[in-house]
Amino acid sequence: MLQVIGTESLLRLTAVVSVEDTSEMQCEAMLQPALPALPLSADQLAAILFARPVHATPVQQDVFQSFGSSPxxxxxxxxxxxxxxxxxxxxxxxxxxxxxxxxxxxAYNVNSSLIMPFFHLDSLANNSCQGFLPVRDKGDPDSTMPLLSGTSASLRSDGVIRSMDGHRLLLKWEEEADVLAAAVEDFKVKTARWSKLYYGQLPYLLTFAAAKSHIQFYIIERGNVAQPQDCWPKDLTGDMSGRAKALLAAVNLHLILRTVEKYLPQQVLPVNKLQVSCNPQGYIREL
Known part of the structure; x- marks a missing residue:
C-alpha cells in the first residue's frame, strides 16, 4: 500500500546541505604559482600582469550575467x-x-579598481599572505625617502605599497585629476636618484599613473629614471573589459611584488627619525 508523504514529513527527510566557504583556499590557489624572477622587459611584465589566473576566478551570478557576450x-x-x-x-x-x-x-577609482582588491586578496590568502601595506601620502613625517626637494616640492608619491615592515618600497603610483602625462612627470621628479642602498638589486620599479578612469602601468629602470616605460594597456577601468583587466592586475600584482621583495635590501632605515637596526652579520646602524 502506497503512503502519501506529507509536506512536513518531506521536509524532515530532505537534508539541507550547506556549502562550505573555501574562499581562503581558492584565493591561495589564485595567487600561484610564485614567480622565480622578475621578467626582463616591460612587455614580458605586461604579459604576466594581465594573465588569467591558473585557478578559476569566481564572481556572483548577476555580475557574470552582466558580461553578456563579452570575451x-x-x-x-x-x-x-x-x-x-x-x-x-x-x-x-x-x-x-x-x-x-x-x-x-x-583616487577613489584607483582604490576601488586596484588597491582594495589587492589588499583584500592578500588578507584573505593563507600561506601567501605577505602583509603588504598600501599607504597614501598624508604628510606622515616617517618616511624612507626625503620629504621635500630643494625647491620645497613634495617628493612623496601619492601612493605606495610597502613591505610588511613598512620600510621597503615595492610599488608607487601618482594620480592627477585630468591627464596621465602630468602623473608621469611626477615620476621623473620623485625618482631623481637610484640608490642601491634603497633599491638593492631591483632592475626596475613597477609604477602606475592614474587620471579619471585611466590607469597606465610603467616601469622605471635602474639607470634610466627619466624615461618610464609603459606597460600596455592604458584604460583599465572604463568598461567591463577594462575592469576585468584591472582585476587581473590586482591578482597578478601579488605575484610580482612577492618577487620584488627578493631584490630589495633586508635593512632599510627611514629618515628624519632615529632608528637602530641590527644587521644579520652582527653590526648595528643608527640613523
Whole structure:
C-alpha cells in the first residue's frame, strides 16, 4: 500500500546541505604559482600582469550575467557557494561606480579598481599572505625617502605599497585629476636618484599613473629614471573589459611584488627619525 508523504514529513527527510566557504583556499590557489624572477622587459611584465589566473576566478551570478557576450566572460565562473567571500571581493571591483571629478575621484577609482582588491586578496590568502601595506601620502613625517626637494616640492608619491615592515618600497603610483602625462612627470621628479642602498638589486620599479578612469602601468629602470616605460594597456577601468583587466592586475600584482621583495635590501632605515637596526652579520646602524 502506497503512503502519501506529507509536506512536513518531506521536509524532515530532505537534508539541507550547506556549502562550505573555501574562499581562503581558492584565493591561495589564485595567487600561484610564485614567480622565480622578475621578467626582463616591460612587455614580458605586461604579459604576466594581465594573465588569467591558473585557478578559476569566481564572481556572483548577476555580475557574470552582466558580461553578456563579452570575451572577458571566459575569465570567470559563477560562484557555486564555495567562495562567497572571494566572489564578493571580485564582484565589488567589477561593479563599483566610476567618479569623474577631481583628483580625489581619481583616487577613489584607483582604490576601488586596484588597491582594495589587492589588499583584500592578500588578507584573505593563507600561506601567501605577505602583509603588504598600501599607504597614501598624508604628510606622515616617517618616511624612507626625503620629504621635500630643494625647491620645497613634495617628493612623496601619492601612493605606495610597502613591505610588511613598512620600510621597503615595492610599488608607487601618482594620480592627477585630468591627464596621465602630468602623473608621469611626477615620476621623473620623485625618482631623481637610484640608490642601491634603497633599491638593492631591483632592475626596475613597477609604477602606475592614474587620471579619471585611466590607469597606465610603467616601469622605471635602474639607470634610466627619466624615461618610464609603459606597460600596455592604458584604460583599465572604463568598461567591463577594462575592469576585468584591472582585476587581473590586482591578482597578478601579488605575484610580482612577492618577487620584488627578493631584490630589495633586508635593512632599510627611514629618515628624519632615529632608528637602530641590527644587521644579520652582527653590526648595528643608527640613523
Amino acid at each position: 572577458v566572460k571566459q575569465m570567470f565562473v559563477v560562484d557555486d557557494g564555495s567562495a562567497v567571500t572571494l566572489a564578493r571581493i571580485l564582484s565589488n571591483q567589477l561593479t563599483f561606480k566610476l567618479l569623474f571629478g577631481g583628483e580625489a575621484d581619481t
